[in-house]
Amino acid sequence: MTGSTAVHRALEYVDEERVAVADRGTAFETFERRVRTISAVRPGLARPQQTTTATATTVATVNQVQETTPATPTGRCVTVREAFAETVRPHSIADRETDESLVETIAAELTEDIAVALATNVGWTPALKSAVLEAVSTRRREVEWLQELLRRERSTFETAIEEIDEIVDWLQATADESLLQCDFDALQAKHERLEAYRDRLETSIERRQAQFTESTNRYGPGGARYRSVVESIYSNRPVRYPLLSTATRLYGVCGGCQRTVRSQLTRRV
Known part of the structure; x- marks a missing residue:
């Protein structure tokens, strides 16, 4: 009986859980590090085009850049979603029996407001970046x-x-x-x-x-x-x-x- 009781087996389950939790913590740490490298832009501002001479841009040109360039606030929301999908999501849905969309996973881990903001591409603003980092910080404390x-x-x-x-x-x-x-x-x-x-x-x-x-x-x-x-x-x-x-x-x-x-x-x- 020694070594084969439910208690002995439970110890193995606890060790498995500890590994899973540690991996989850690492995933959030990696995600946070990647989020911090994505600079935010205040509402109404766009990243200037990289040119050799200073040129004035029209509002229409700015809007076009925001819609098509990954480096724009809109494109950065996509980058954040991709970072989340590559780091946190695999650990979040590991024990899920049913399919869950990326937006649903983000909502479960970082709050619905953040999920909606990232999914609708409202813009990678300082406020949104701060909210994401705060949510990640909460998750890391839970870990x-x-x-x-x-x-x-x-x-x-x-x-x-x-x-x-x-x-x-x-x-x-x-x-x-x-x-x-x-x-x-x-x-x-x-x-x-x-x-x-x-x-x-x-x-x-x-x-x-x-x-x-x-x-x-x-x-x-x-x-x-x-x-x-x-x-x-x-x-x-x-x-x-x-x-x-x-x-x-x-x-x-x-x-x-x-x-x-x-x-x-x-x-x-």
């Missing part, structure tokens, strides 16, 4: 927060695995022993050890349940519950609550063994 939560989740499972392995190893080591050949003191020692194991497992279960009720403070005091965040990691796994499931099962096994030992003890009195 950092999630990485910390996953580190805590891994630590929780490491502690639980150490305890579970100890109990399982002892049960396996004593499984072939004949209780009939044990004297009263040996039986009593077994009974007390099983009782101690049950107490520890009960404490572990209570500690996990209390952890589920804690706030993650994702959005400040009163934020999302730890349970709602952690459940998403195991929602598509065979066991939704691996630690509680394994600890409860092991608690029952210890209880059954303890009753068997107790039955032998009563016969020796």
